[in-house]
Amino acid sequence: MSIKRVKPITPSQRGLIRLNKSLLNKGSLLKKEKIKLNKVSGRDNSGKIISYHRGGGHKKLYRKIDFIMRRNPIGIVSSIEYDPYRNSNIMSVYDFENKDYYYRLQPKYSSVGDIVESGTNVSPMNGNSLPLSKIPVGSYIHNVSLKKNGKSQVSRSAGTYSVLIEKTTNSSKIKMSSGEIKNISSQCYATIGEVSNGKFILTTIGKAGRSRWLNIRPTVRGVAMNPIDHPHGGGEGKTSGGRKSSVTPWGKPSRKGKKKRMAIKR
Numbered sequence: 001m002s003i004k005r006v007k008p009i010t011p012s013q014r015g016l017i018r019l020n021k022s023l024l025n026k027g028s029l030l031k032k033e034k035i036k037l038n039k040v041s042g043r044d045n046s047g048k049i050i051s052y053h054r055g056g057g058h059k060k061l062y063r064k065i066d067f068i069m070r071r072n073p074i075g076i077v078s079s080i081e082y083d084p085y086r087n088s089n090i091m092s093v094y095d096f097e098n099k100d101y102y103y104r105l106q107p108k109y110s111s112v113g114d115i116v117e118s119g120t121n122v123s124p125m126n127g128n129s130l131p132l133s134k135i136p137v138g139s140y141i142h143n144v145s146l147k148k149n150g151k152s153q154v155s156r157s158a159g160t161y162s163v164l165i166e167k168t169t170n171s172s173k174i175k176m177s178s179g180e181i182k183n184i185s186s187q188c189y190a191t192i193g194e195v196s197n198g199k200f201i202l203t204t205i206g207k208a209g210r211s212r213w214l215n216i217r218p219t220v221r222g223v224a225m226n227p228i229d230h231p232h233g234g235g236e237g238k239t240s241g242g243r244k245s246s247v248t249p250w251g252k253p254s255r256k257g258k259k260k261r262m263a264i265k266r
Helices: 198-202 208-213
Strands: 003-005 017-019 074-081 090-095 100-105 115-117 129-131 140-142 152-154 162-167 171-175 181-185 189-192
Touching: 017 198, 152 189
Parallel strands: none
Antiparallel strands: 003 017, 074 090, 074 115, 090 100, 129 189, 140 162, 140 189, 162 171, 171 181
16 A cells, blocks of 8 residues: 655645555445444553553444454455554455355455465465465465464564464474564464555654544643642753653653662572
């Protein structure tokens, strides 16, 4: 997907970089695969806030994605759509065997009309899902499962991929985009290719209102508060540079540093 620049008619459009979504399908093809999720606004199951500066946002529906790729042997890509819950595009696939539709992550270079297959006896082509034991070493993969017969968990974000660097009969080593190397079972499934929409990282928000659409609320610095509201607050003028330590609103150190180990006397 290409990027486009907007003519700066307003100040918020100056320097704005967005994705060109003109080639995506208008609307959603599978109505039954969409569900409504309750808003949690950064709270856990007990109602406590664990992620701050969350709330509001535009209403959206969750698309059920098939992350267990062994039940759909062969299908054809019917449409490529936008998913509000993820930064990569998704595609609807028609399953010839089960006579049904389902959603999958769109690999890079996939388009409408492509054939996608899943199973142990399929060819390692772009978009096909098969065990790591059947994938050639050095291949780019995504949507990787970490457990045998488990759902895919690794390399699902836009533009990410992993590389199969080594494999044996029982285990395989994959190198993720972060550089981390994981040793997993060779029976774990993965999809050939990279995740689509890799230019998502080049986009800019442009204005504060777009952050509010994305369920992100403003963040206020501690030095701009009063002493009763934050340990960094108060003082005459700007006093942020003279502080020796940075702490959380509850007084705990927020910067990482070397921990001093106590000597053990014997």
